[in-house]
Amino acid sequence: MKIQLAEQMGAMALIDELRHRRMQVDEHLDLPRRREEVAERVRAYYSAQRIEVDDALIEQGVRAYFARRLEFQPADTASPDYARALAYIQAQGTGAPAARAGAPGPAPAPRGVIGRVGAALARLLR
Numbered sequence: 001m002k003i004q005l006a007e008q009m010g011a012m013a014l015i016d017e018l019r020h021r022r023m024q025v026d027e028h029l030d031l032p033r034r035r036e037e038v039a040e041r042v043r044a045y046y047s048a049q050r051i052e053v054d055d056a057l058i059e060q061g062v063r064a065y066f067a068r069r070l071e072f073q074p075a076d077t078a079s080p081d082y083a084r085a086l087a088y089i090q091a092q093g094t095g096a097p098a099a100r101a102g103a104p105g106p107a108p109a110p111r112g113v114i115g116r117v118g119a120a121l122a123r124l125l126r
């Protein structure tokens with residue numbers, strides 16, 4: 001039976017993707033090695049810039065970064081972008097155009113799933 005080139009290439013593409021994913025997971029799971037690599041790159045950068053930085057300070061900074069890198073950082077609710085996004089979400093269920101943040105006028109009544117989610121989000125944030 002003759003194997004089609006497209007089948008072979010498709011299987012190889014999938015295998016390569018899985019292999020790369022495994023390499024990324026392995027890289028992130030070896031935390032001590034990863035911290036040391038980052039610390040070494042930071043040392044090299046400061047050395048190239050002729051900036052003296054104590055190794056203990058670099059180690060402390062790298063450890064602090066890795067300790068906080070996966071923490072959730074909530075959005076700034078005072079941001080104008082946040083207000084625009086919220087107005088957009090609320091307008092999705094109504095079919096009405098999204099109002100400008102801070103523009104006067106009543107908010108449209110939420111309709112549909114997206115509108116209800118936006119309204120619930122708005123109530124939670126008040």
